[in-house]
Amino acid sequence: MDKTDISVKRQFLVLVHLDLKGAPPKVSYLAEIFPLFAQLGASGILIEYEDMFPYGGKLEVLKSKYAYSPSEIKSILHLAKSNGLEVIPLVQTFGHMEFVLKHGEFSHLREVENFPNALNPHKVGSLELVHLMIDQVMALHEDVKWFHIGCDEVFFLGEGEESKMCLKQGQNHVDRLFLSHVKAVAQHIVTAYQGVKPIIWDDMLRDSPEDHIKESDVALLVEPMIWDYSPEFDINGKVSLAEKYQKCGFNKIWFASAFKGATGANQQLTHVRHHLENQFLWLQVAKAFPGDLVQGITLTGWQRYDHYSVLCELLPVGMPCLAVCLQAVAHGQFSEKEDETVKKCLGLSSLDTNSVVSDDFGTFPGNDILRLVTEAAFQLAASTESLLKGNRYVTGWFSPYHRKHKFVNPMMVQYFENECRSLLSKWEQHAEQLRSAMENIYYPNTMEEWFDEYFNPFLTKLQQLVFDLDHVSNT
Incomplete structure (x- = not known):
C-alpha cells in the first residue's frame, strides 16, 4: 500500500x-x-x-x-x-x-x-x-x-x-x-x-x-x-x-x-x-x-x-x-x-x-464492460492462436493448404473438431454479452469500431475454421 x-x-x-x-x-x-x-x-x-x-x-x-x-x-x-x-x-x-x-x-x-x-x-x-x-x-x-x-x-x-x-x-x-x-x-x-x-x-x-x-x-x-x-x-x-x-x-x-x-x-x-x-x-x-x-x-x-x-x-x-x-x-x-x-x-x-487485471470487477456502472474486455484482452487472441498454431492436429492435418483444397483426413478431424466448435461458441457468447453491455452505454458506431479492431479479427478466424470444418464434413 x-x-x-x-x-x-x-x-x-x-x-x-x-x-x-x-x-x-x-x-x-x-x-x-x-x-x-x-x-x-x-x-x-x-x-x-x-x-x-x-x-x-x-x-x-x-x-x-x-x-x-x-x-x-x-x-x-x-x-x-x-x-x-x-x-x-x-x-x-x-x-x-x-x-x-x-x-x-x-x-x-x-x-x-x-x-x-x-x-x-x-x-x-x-x-x-x-x-x-x-x-x-x-x-x-x-x-x-x-x-x-x-x-x-x-x-x-x-x-x-x-x-x-x-x-x-x-x-x-x-x-x-x-x-x-x-x-x-x-x-x-x-x-x-x-x-x-x-x-x-x-x-x-x-x-x-x-x-x-x-x-x-x-x-x-x-x-x-x-x-x-x-x-x-x-x-x-x-x-x-x-x-x-x-x-x-x-x-x-x-x-x-x-x-x-x-x-x-x-x-x-x-x-x-x-x-x-x-x-x-x-x-x-x-x-x-x-x-x-x-x-x-x-x-x-x-x-x-x-x-x-x-x-x-x-x-x-x-x-x-x-x-x-x-x-x-x-x-x-x-x-x-x-x-x-x-x-x-x-x-x-x-x-x-x-496490475492491469483483477479477479474483482466491482459493481460500479459499466463494470460488466471492464470484466468482459479484460477477459477478451487476455484470452481471445491467446486461445485463438493456441488452437490455430499450437494444436498439432490443426497444424498437421487442417492447415490453410488442406482447407483450401479440401484435402482432409476425416479420421484426424475427430481430434480437434470439438475444441474448434467449443472455442467458437465460447467467444460468440462472450461477444453477445459484451454487445449487450455496450449497448447500454455506447452508440452503434463505437460498438462497430471496437469489435472490428479488437474482437472480430480473432472471432472471424474461428468462424472461418468452423465453416471449413462444416464444408469438408459435407463433401
Missing part, C-alpha cells in the same frame, strides 16, 4: 477530462458516473466535444451522426451542476482540427494542403470559423468561467505557403505565428463573454523565448495547462517551466495528468500504477508553488490520440484507475484510507494498483 504523503494544503479544481472524439457515452451513463466523480474527489469536468457537439448552420457538417442534441447538452450541464461539478468546454481552435478540416467545405483552411490537422492562421476564414464554433458552444454554456481552446500539437505550422511568405519578413518566427493566432482567438472570448477565461495546452509555448511571449500579451488573456503523462518526468524541469510562465506574466497555471489513454494508441487495459505515479509527480510540482498560482489539475482520459487513430481504453475500463487517481490527488496520498474509499465507491472487495 502506498504511504506517500504529498499533501498540498490548498484548494484547486480537480477536473476529469471526457474525450468525446471517441466512444462518447450516452447521457444516461454520464448520469450514473457523475455522482461517482464527485464522491471520489472531482470538482469539475473538462468536456472535449469534437464532433459530438450539435453544431448547426454552416457548421452542421461537423457533427457526428450520433452527436448530442442541444437538450442533451443541457442535461449534461444540469447533471454536472447537481453533482457540484464545474464544467469547462474544450474546442480545438488551431491544432487537432481534423474533424473540421477533413471536410471539403473547410479543407482550404488547412495550413498544409494535404494534412487536415492544423488551421491556417493567415486566412480570414480561419478566425471566422473558430469564432463561429466558439459562439455556438458558448450559446449552450452560458455560466462557464473557463473555455479551453486547445492549441496543442500544431504540427507543420510554418510550412504552409502563406506562413513561409510571412516568415521571410523581418523578425517573424513560427512561435510568433502561434502566439498571434492564440491571441486573436482568446481576444474574441474575453471580449464577447465577460468573465470567461481561455485555457490552452502549453506544449507550443515550451520552447518560445520569454520575450516573444511577453510582447504578444497572450499571458494577459489565457491560462496555460502544462501536461505530461509520464510516470517518470523531471519534477525540477516542470517547476522551471512553470516559473518561466510566471516570468512571462501568466498569473494562473494548470497541470494535466492522465488516468487513461496515454500508454499506447491501441491500449485496451489501463495500467493503474503508471497513472498513479504520474499523479504523485504532479503533486510534487504543485507543492513547489504558492496556493494561488495553481488553478487546477485535469486528469485526462484520452479516447483517441487524434481524430483518425483507433480507440484506446474505454471509460468503464479506466474507472478503477480514475478512482485511484482522484483519491490520490484529492488527499495528496494513496494509503489504506483512500484504498477503502475507492473500494466502497466502486463496489470492490479488493484492489491491486500494480
Whole structure:
C-alpha cells in the first residue's frame, strides 16, 4: 500500500477530462458516473466535444451522426451542476482540427494542403470559423468561467505557403505565428463573454523565448495547462517551466495528468500504477508553488490520440484507475484510507494498483464492460492462436493448404473438431454479452469500431475454421 504523503494544503479544481472524439457515452451513463466523480474527489469536468457537439448552420457538417442534441447538452450541464461539478468546454481552435478540416467545405483552411490537422492562421476564414464554433458552444454554456481552446500539437505550422511568405519578413518566427493566432482567438472570448477565461495546452509555448511571449500579451488573456503523462518526468524541469510562465506574466497555471489513454494508441487495459505515479509527480510540482498560482489539475482520459487513430481504453475500463487517481490527488496520498474509499465507491472487495487485471470487477456502472474486455484482452487472441498454431492436429492435418483444397483426413478431424466448435461458441457468447453491455452505454458506431479492431479479427478466424470444418464434413 502506498504511504506517500504529498499533501498540498490548498484548494484547486480537480477536473476529469471526457474525450468525446471517441466512444462518447450516452447521457444516461454520464448520469450514473457523475455522482461517482464527485464522491471520489472531482470538482469539475473538462468536456472535449469534437464532433459530438450539435453544431448547426454552416457548421452542421461537423457533427457526428450520433452527436448530442442541444437538450442533451443541457442535461449534461444540469447533471454536472447537481453533482457540484464545474464544467469547462474544450474546442480545438488551431491544432487537432481534423474533424473540421477533413471536410471539403473547410479543407482550404488547412495550413498544409494535404494534412487536415492544423488551421491556417493567415486566412480570414480561419478566425471566422473558430469564432463561429466558439459562439455556438458558448450559446449552450452560458455560466462557464473557463473555455479551453486547445492549441496543442500544431504540427507543420510554418510550412504552409502563406506562413513561409510571412516568415521571410523581418523578425517573424513560427512561435510568433502561434502566439498571434492564440491571441486573436482568446481576444474574441474575453471580449464577447465577460468573465470567461481561455485555457490552452502549453506544449507550443515550451520552447518560445520569454520575450516573444511577453510582447504578444497572450499571458494577459489565457491560462496555460502544462501536461505530461509520464510516470517518470523531471519534477525540477516542470517547476522551471512553470516559473518561466510566471516570468512571462501568466498569473494562473494548470497541470494535466492522465488516468487513461496515454500508454499506447491501441491500449485496451489501463495500467493503474503508471497513472498513479504520474499523479504523485504532479503533486510534487504543485507543492513547489504558492496556493494561488495553481488553478487546477485535469486528469485526462484520452479516447483517441487524434481524430483518425483507433480507440484506446474505454471509460468503464479506466474507472478503477480514475478512482485511484482522484483519491490520490484529492488527499495528496494513496494509503489504506483512500484504498477503502475507492473500494466502497466502486463496489470492490479488493484492489491491486500494480496490475492491469483483477479477479474483482466491482459493481460500479459499466463494470460488466471492464470484466468482459479484460477477459477478451487476455484470452481471445491467446486461445485463438493456441488452437490455430499450437494444436498439432490443426497444424498437421487442417492447415490453410488442406482447407483450401479440401484435402482432409476425416479420421484426424475427430481430434480437434470439438475444441474448434467449443472455442467458437465460447467467444460468440462472450461477444453477445459484451454487445449487450455496450449497448447500454455506447452508440452503434463505437460498438462497430471496437469489435472490428479488437474482437472480430480473432472471432472471424474461428468462424472461418468452423465453416471449413462444416464444408469438408459435407463433401
